[in-house]
Structures are given as structure tokens and as C-alpha cells.
Amino acid sequence: MHKAGFVNIIGNPNVGKSTLMNAFIGEKLSIITSKAQTTRHRILGIVNGEDFQMILSDTPGIIKPAYELQASMMDFVKSAFEDADVLIYMVEIGEKELKDDAFFKKITNSKIPVLLLLNKIDNSNQEQLEEQAQLWQVKVPNAEFFPISALEGFNVQNVFNRIIELLPASPAFYPKDQLTDKPERFFVNEAIREKILLHYKKEIPYAVEVDTEEFFEEEEIIRMRSVIMVERETQKGIIIGHKGSALKRVGMEARKDLEKFFGKQVHLELYVKVNKNWRSNQTQLRRFGYNQK
Numbered sequence: 365m366h367k368a369g370f371v372n373i374i375g376n377p378n379v380g381k382s383t384l385m386n387a388f389i390g391e392k393l394s395i396i397t398s399k400a401q402t403t404r405h406r407i408l409g410i411v412n413g414e415d416f417q418m419i420l421s422d423t424p425g426i427i428k429p430a431y432e433l434q435a436s437m438m439d440f441v442k443s444a445f446e447d448a449d450v451l452i453y454m455v456e457i458g459e460k461e462l463k464d465d466a467f468f469k470k471i472t473n474s475k476i477p478v479l480l481l482l483n484k485i486d487n488s489n490q491e492q493l494e495e496q497a498q499l500w501q502v503k504v505p506n507a508e509f510f511p512i513s514a515l516e517g518f519n520v521q522n523v524f525n526r527i528i529e530l531l532p533a534s535p536a537f538y539p540k541d542q543l544t545d546k547p548e549r550f551f552v553n554e555a556i557r558e559k560i561l562l563h564y565k566k567e568i569p570y571a572v573e574v575d576t577e578e579f580f581e582e583e584e585i586i587r588m589r590s591v592i593m594v595e596r597e598t599q600k601g602i603i604i605g606h607k608g609s610a611l612k613r614v615g616m617e618a619r620k621d622l623e624k625f626f627g628k629q630v631h632l633e634l635y636v637k638v639n640k641n642w643r644s645n646q647t648q649l650r651r652f653g654y655n656q657k
């Protein structure tokens with residue numbers, strides 16, 4: 365019997381959703397940083413076996429949207445409730461509640477299996493772990509509970525095995541050699557955005573969108589040109605930095621990651637452009653793959 369289904373990972377920002385998906389896939393598909401709202405899209409990661417296909421969805425952390433971009437991010441989360449065969453609800457040690465009541469109700473009233481993963485237990489002691497386990501099992505009584513460390517791999521294999529058990533009988537939804545639903549350019553954008561999240565402070569990373577305009581694969585090398593979009597002229601200067609040093613660093617680090625990801629030499633050209641208030645502009649958001657309703 366062949367099994368296949370959608371396994372959608374949801375939870376608050378920064379709890380480790382992307383780390384878990386990458387651990388399952390065994391590749392750095394989703395970017396990971398210590399900042400909240402690292403993930404902005406719903407990203408499929410597909411694990412293929414001879415007799416199964418597990419289609420994981422990494423989603424943005426749940427927040428109360430303050431502007432159009434965030435509203436669109438929450439639409440991705442909503443869509444992850446609609447087609448899930450198994451729901452993974454991830455919380456982290458020390459967390460007390462989900463930031464959105466309506467989503468929380470959807471989880472606790474879910475008719476499909478829910479796995480409640482308490483992540484980052486490497487950061488806790490036995491006493492704290494027991495107290496948190498108790499709290500969450502009472503809050504989400506319909507879920508199966510697993511304490512894990514996505515970072516260190518603790519209990520991750522057990523969760524994986526349980527998901528396989530829960531997958532419905534079904535033929536594969538995607539070709540068996542497919543790893544994700546996103547095109548190559550998406551991963552270029554994300555690699556660059558990750559470096560921006562890592563190296564710039566406060567509002568800057570949240571005002572940035574990256575668009576890869578050129579992706580041209582030659583025999584020995586892939587040539588890419590990407591534009592970093594910011595909302596205001598002052599942000600442009602900050603991104604570029606003194607004599608272009610800050611931008612250079614982003615380009616160098618992103619290129620290294622991309623060479624690993626594509627297994628090939630990469631030439632990456634970066635430039636910065638102001639795209640006024642793109643985060644609140646429906647047309648711009650659609651252009652960047654948001655607002656897909």
C-alpha cells in the first residue's frame with residue numbers, strides 16, 4: 365500500500381518550524397534565523413520513500429497582522445489548515461499561548477490528527493519539561509504529545525515514524541524526485557534575505573524583499589542577478605553600507621550558501637532599489653508571490 369499526504373507545521377514565530385522541516389528533509393530548504401517572521405511563505409518540502417510521500421509545509425509564524433504583507437502571510441497559515449492530513453502544532457519551552465485565539469480553536473477542534481511538538485527541550489531541565497508537558501497536554505487534549513529538539517535531532521525520528529503511520533493511503537501527489545514546490549529563484553531570494561535578517565537591525569529586514577531577475581545556468585557556473593528592495597531611500601544606504609561593505613558581505617555569504625545548495629559555482633550580482641511601501645501594496649505583493657487568494 366502506498367501512503368501520501370500533507371503534513372503542515374504551524375505555531376508561533378521562532379519556535380523552530382523551519383528547523384524541523386529541514387531536519388526531516390535533510391537539506392537546508394527553509395532559511396532559519398533567531399529573528400521572528402523569518403519564514404514568509406508556505407514552503408513545501410517533500411520526503412519521498414518507496415511506499416510513501418510525505419509533503420511537509422513550513423509556514424510563517426502566527427502573528428496578528430499589522431500590514432498587508434503580514435495578512436498575506438497569515439493566509440498561507442490558513443491554507444495550511446485546509447489541506448492538512450496531519451497537523452503539527454509546534455510550541456517551544458517557556459511558551460504559554462498561541463498568539464491568535466481563532467487559530468488555537470482550529471487546532472483544538474481539529475478533526476484530523478494533531479501532533480503537539482514541544483521544541484527546544486535541550487534548553488530546559490527535567491522539572492521545567494514536566495511542567496510544560498502538563499500545561500500543553502491539558503490545553504490541547506486532542507493532540508499526541510512529543511517533546512523534541514529539532515536542532516539536536518532528539519525524538520525527531522520518532523515523530524517522523526508516527527507521521528508515516530498516520531499518512532492516508534494515497535498515490536503520490538508529486539513526482540518522486542521532486543523536493544519542493546518552489547522554483548530555484550525562490551531559494552536565491554531566501555538565501556539573500558537570510559543574510560539580511562542576520563546582519564541588519566530592527567526594522568530593516570522586515571522592510572526588505574528580494575527578487576531574482578536573472579538565473580542563468582551555464583555548464584560550470586550559475587549566473588544570478590537579484591535586486592534587494594527596500595521601502596525608503598534611507599534604508600537603501602544602510603543596506604549598502606560604508607563603501608558598499610555591508611552589501612558585499614551579504615553577497616559573499618549568500619553566494620557560499622547557494623553554491624552548497626545548487627552544488628555548483630555561483631556568480632551573484634546584487635543591487636538595491638527603493639520600492640515605496642511595497643509591504644502595503646497589493647500589486648507589488650502579488651508580484652512577489654504573496655496575496656494568492
Ligand SMILES: Nc1nc2c(ncn2[C@@H]2O[C@H](COP(=O)(O)OP(=O)(O)OP(=O)(O)O)[C@@H](O)[C@H]2O)c(=O)[nH]1
Nearest residue numbers: 377378379380381382383401402403425513514515
Ligand atoms: N536550542 C534550540 N534552538 C532551536 C531549536 N530549534 C530551533 N532553534 C532555534 O530557534 C530559532 C528559530 O528557528 P526557526 O526554525 O527559524 O523558527 P521558525 O518557527 O521557523 O521561525 P519563523 O519562520 O520566524 O516563524 C533559530 O535560532 C534556531 O536555531 C532547538 O531544538 N533547540
Ligand SMILES: [Mg+2]
Nearest residue numbers: 381382402403
Ligand atoms: Mg520559519
